[in-house]
Amino acid sequence: MKAADFVRGDISVTDHRNGDDLLSAGLGLKGLAGAPAPFADPQHPTPVELRRRAIQASWKGIADLGPLGGYGSVYGGVPDVPGREYQAFAWIPGARQPHRVLLQVPDNFDTQRRCLIVTASSGSRGIYGAISLAGAWGLPHGCAVAYTDKGTGAGYFDYADDSGVALDGTRAQRGSKSLEFDPPAIAGSSAIAIKHLHSGDNPEADWGRHVLQAAKFGLAMLDRAYPDQAPFTAQNTRIIATGLSNGGGAVLQAAGLDDEHLLSGVVSLEPNIHAEGQGRALYDYATEASIWLPCALSDERFAHVPFARTPHGDVPPAWTARCASLHAQGRLAGDTPAKQAAQAYEHLRAAGWVDGAMEVSASVTAFDLWRAITAGYASSYMRSGAASMPCGFNYAAPGADGKPATASAAVRAAWWSDGAGIPPGNGIGLFGGMDASSDPSLAGADCLRALWEGQGTDAKTLHASVAATAGRLPRADLPIWIVHGADDGLLPTAFSSEPYVDWLRAQGRRPLYWKVPHAQHFDAFLALPGFGERHLPLMPYGYWALDRLWAHLFEAVAWPTDAPTPQGKPRGKAALEREALGLP
Structure with a gap:
């Protein structure tokens, strides 16, 4: 069995069955869309409670689970997927702080058609940040899914009580356990430190390396999960990279760094990507x-x-x-x-x-x-x-008067599960x-x-x-499909995917590119009144591209040389219908 030599400390192995599955932690679609999963003791939530709420928050922060959005009926779904999780802290050479890696292995893992999805969290989210894309598509297909938080996440360190986040998501004092983020001491400080922003590593420059390490972690953990089937390698296991937003940029960065030919294909949604001299950062x-x-x-x-x-x-x-x-x-x-x-x-x-x-x-x-x-x-x-x-x-907990104060134990305890990675929010203010x-x-x-x-x-x-974050040129035979909303107001296509795609084509690469009409950046915003009726979700187009990549890799369907962009129409005031998407 291969050793993941970039892992330091313990590797956690947990079972998730009987009301606590891989995809929704037992909540199902209705529960994911509902009120935050409760903590029996808000000051001391258990690892199981934290995981359930982290998965729920990741779903609600990315996918449109509203009653008009069509999730679970027009596209997507949240089936019960029992299985195991392997989780650890991994280190890029020279990094001051780790990135969290996690592998989900469903009980229905297909050992005959070996498939590993590797993904990175969107935005600055934690380890489950891409579950609504990579997990929701990959696990029902019998694939294992490897995640990285790419050096971001809500493992906030609070100098007020010298505490951070342990591997199981609970709060721990510095020195008592290995922490997700353990910054240098600051005498007399009560600041709150954020891993993405204060690690000293410029993690964005290594997002591609984080993805490739997560893929290697996935292979190593599959060796442990199925020792009689080992070794799992890039030669006998198809590795598909997918992500959205910052995660979409991360998998494209990985494609440009994949000297070992780990990746079999890439599907990137609304990527935060630029190449040197191309587009705008x-x-x-x-x-x-x-x-x-x-x-x-x-x-x-x-x-x-x-x-x-x-x-x-x-x-x-x-x-x-x-x-x-x-x-x-x-x-x-x-x-x-x-x-x-x-x-x-x-x-x-x-x-x-x-x-x-x-x-x-x-x-x-x-x-x-x-x-x-x-x-x-x-x-x-x-x-x-x-x-x-x-x-x-600076960041601090806001007091009743709006001025910096000290966070309560209950607020601190929920940061890892509820935080989106960059405050303000969840009891942390930007001052x-x-x-x-x-x-x-x-x-x-x-x-x-x-x-x-x-x-x-x-x-x-x-x-x-910023220059260190630029994407590099992927190998010529790597299937790449980029899907971006034409109305993206956070990462406009004119500054990101369009100049990147033009650059790839000028360099002899043949990426597929969909600039999807009426789609914007935040599918989760479509549940807001007056917003969703003007737009379409982007997620179904990503699922569709992944389906085509699957057919190419496992069913010998030719990879298309061109893919005309579907011409959908705005959802309108009624519930989403499949015809509105314009998909074949």
């Missing part, structure tokens, strides 16, 4: 968006876009204030709010933003995601600690980067943008870190 257009979009979205053309107006039909006051600030700084010449909004809109159009992406980005802007992303990613790229983030930002003006967030946004546009030492450090 997320930090570039996110810092631009955080400054300009609030004003641009004030333009009358966005008056009927969801989240672009208050419930009373007004422009949000903070957005009007942004127009005034940009005018006062001389960046907008218009002498009325309407003229200023129109000029901000034209500024973004000139920078490559298209109307569909700007319309949907109203949701990203309204939820203040640009500030969360840019403040966090700057810290990761600068390799800063929790007490030395760029531009004065700093503000001033006392009528537009308090602009100071921090300008500071973060200056790290991209500047020429100083800090700017050079940040640019070097």
Whole structure:
């Protein structure tokens, strides 16, 4: 049996049957969509309770499980899948902190058609972050599924009580157990440290290596699960890489680093990807968006876009204030709010933003995601600690008065299961980067943008870190299918998948690419009133591409040289029907 020599510490092996399966921890579709799974003792949840709620939170954060969304009836499903899980902390050479790896082996694993799905979490989510894509498709097909959190996740470290997260998801004091994230001590600090942002590793530069390590971990654990069938290798086991958003970028990074030819095919959804000199890096257009979009979205053309107006039909006051600030700084010449909004809109159009992406980005802007992303990613790229983030930002538990305080034991206990990876949220606030003006967030946004546009030492450090995240060229015979929503307002296709695909084709590669009409970035947002009726979910298109890859690998169906994009139509106010997807 192979040894996973990149694993340090214990490898946890747990059985999941009889009301506690691999895909939904026994909750089923109805339970996944329901209220948060309870903790008997909120201050001391058990590993079983934490796992169940982590799986539920991962499903609800990614998939549209709403009554109109069609999940489980039009596409997808949540069958009971009993099996085993193998979990450990793995280390990239030279890394300060580990990434978590996990293999799910269903009892119906097909030893005759050996299949391993490898995936990375979306966003900055924890280990189960891709379960609604990779697990939901792979486990019912009899595949084992290997996950990595790619150096992200909600293993937050709280300096207030010197505690982090152990392998089983419970809180533990530093030194008592191996922790998911164990940052250097800071004397007298009560800060909260986030693994993705404060590990000092710039983990995004290693996301592809994390995926390849997870694949190797999967093979090694299959040797342990089926010793009479060993060895499991890339020569006798088909390894399919799939992921979405940051996870989609991670599997494409892995494809460019796969010198050992581990991967048999890749299906990437809405990837955060760029190649050197191709497209725009997320930090570039996110810092631009955080400054300009609030004003641009004030333009009358966005008056009927969801989240672009208050419930009373007004422009949000903070957005009007942004127009005034940009005018006062001389960046907008218009002498009325309407003229200023129109000029901000034209500024973004000139920078490559298209109307569909700007319309949907109203949701990203309204939820203040640009500030969360840019403040966090700057810290990761600068390799800063929790007490030395760029531009004065920091994380702490908010008190009753909104000021930094100390988190309660119950709040801390739920971080691992409930947290999305980058705060604010789940009892952690993002502080700093503000001033006392009528537009308090602009100071921090300008500071973060200056790290991209500047020429100083800090700017050079940040640019070097971003450059290290660029995707590399995959081998010529690797099947790749990229699926991206045409209306993605977080990772616009014009900045990410389109220039990447063009680059691949210019280099002689033949990726399949679907730019799906009416699909946007967050399927989970489709359950929000007034939003889902304008759009389609992206997940069914990913499942469909995986089906085609399966047929190619296991049924000798020729890999297509071209795949016309399905022309669906918006869901409308009624429940989703399959015909709306436009799939064959």
